[in-house]
Amino acid sequence: MTAPAHARTSADLIRAEEPVLAHNYHPLPVVVARAEGAWVEDVEGRRYLDMLAGYSALNFGHRHPALIQAAHDQLDRLTLTSRAFHNDRLAEFAERLAALTGLDMVLPMNTGAEAVESGIKVARKWAYDVKGVPDGQATIVVAADNFHGRTTTIVSFSTDESARTGFGPFTPGFKIVPYNDLAALEEAVDETTAAVLIEPIQGEAGVIIPDAGYLAGVRELTRRKGCLFIADEIQSGLGRTGRTLAVEHESVVPDVLLLGKALGGGIVPVSAVVARREVMSVLGPGEHGSTFGGNPLAAAVGTAVVELLETGEFQRRADELGVVLREGLEALRGHGVTGFRARGLWAGVDVDPALGTGREISERLMREGILVKDTHGSTIRLAPPLTVTADELRSALGTLEKVLGQAG
Incomplete structure (x- = not known):
């Protein structure tokens, strides 16, 4: 008999998907069970800052x-x-x-x-x-x-x-x-x-x-x-x-x-x-x-x-917090970040390939409580909900700096 979802671990649920779910995605190994604002929680109760926002589907955060x-x-x-x-x-x-x-x-x-x-x-x-x-x-x-x-x-x-x-x-x-x-x-x-x-x-x-x-x-x-x-x-x-x-x-x-x-x-x-x-x-x-x-x-x-x-509130937030994002990424240039492109609360960040692929960097960030997703090569995307705070953004960038430092 299959155990109810709430009684199963992340590993159990990931294994359960393998034989029955089409393999058209390669998700990070985190199983989200609850979410609010810019934060999600997995089935074991670990919290993560969502820096992807459903590829911009969650611009207003989870469960606005x-x-x-x-x-x-x-x-x-x-x-x-x-x-x-x-x-x-x-x-x-x-x-x-x-x-x-x-x-x-x-x-x-x-x-x-x-x-x-x-x-x-x-x-x-x-x-x-x-x-x-x-x-x-x-x-x-x-x-x-x-x-x-x-x-x-x-x-x-x-x-x-x-x-x-x-x-x-x-x-x-x-x-x-x-x-x-x-x-x-x-x-x-x-x-x-x-x-x-x-x-x-x-x-x-x-x-x-x-x-x-x-x-x-x-x-x-x-x-x-x-x-x-x-x-x-x-x-x-x-x-x-x-x-x-x-x-x-x-x-x-x-x-x-x-x-x-x-x-x-x-x-x-x-x-x-x-x-x-x-x-x-x-x-x-x-x-x-x-x-x-x-x-x-x-x-x-x-x-x-x-x-x-x-109201224009969210556009203003993205514009103002985009400055925080760009300044934080600029500080990482030469410290594991080889380049980036950013506009508003959206950035593509190129990581030194010697430090890992985009997938590997995303997995390391996940283990530190930050969710992002890679794109091609050693590039990761940052697109947090527009409800994210400046402190949360700085914390995420600090975690990225930590992960890149450990990889080096």
Whole structure:
């Protein structure tokens, strides 16, 4: 007989996953049972400072009271109708999200990958109906080292072989250019181009921040060449970089915006495509849909998330605490840290490979009560909840200094 989860140790639970759970992740060996704010606790009661925040899905921390209350209230009323009927929560969510982003219309979905897939469909439909691209010939220009999800279409334009190998045949219609290279982008865009799809900051690649002027250049180029600018802000958006959206650092408004992760408040999966009216209006009934997209529970939580962001408090916190993060990382440069890239409360930290891989550094930090996740090579990502305190940040950086010192 299987022991109840609360009576099993971390080792028991990890072993129990092995024969029954698909091996598509390689998680750190910690089993989280409870969480609040910036802290999580494992089944043995050990506490850890969460410096990953669910890849930005937990921007507002674990179990933020306002978000939990919104979910509880809605659970007592209505959770799902499908889009066959209207529900009383969806209009407010769409109105406030559109206003927050400076755009006009919202297509609610569930996961980030769904938002990307939906954005691709909208861009292609716009290319045929509005731009006049011959049927079946629309192309979308993307950046190398991108991460937009792992569906079969999305991995078709990934340059990460671990995401692609074994999953062909691949979807045509995409051109890949180097990130942060306006000249290459200019050359790739032609009369068949429906859109340019990029991350304002490449998260999975190691928090790669483009040169100043790049995003404004993409906006100018797409406007001049008559194609759409789609900004994937699924990780970078909703307060993470010290602005509501990362494109705001260059005062750019894209034609289409992709949101997810933090939009669900760490409670339910919520994503959205937000776009200019003349772009989104190409969709008609039956051309795209989702049974769960825009469900009342998701809309209630999403509205509560937007309400938190409308005050600007979390954007200011990320901006101010980002200074603490950058100063702390700068002090570690040459002391195990070979370089870093940071904006707001988001950083990619390159560790001297002689001290270990990113995975090894993450495991050592875990044993010291700090949870981070590696990306490529010896790079780790730091993305704590925006509710983290300056003292907690400094403590985490002190632990990183300790771990790097021990490794040396």
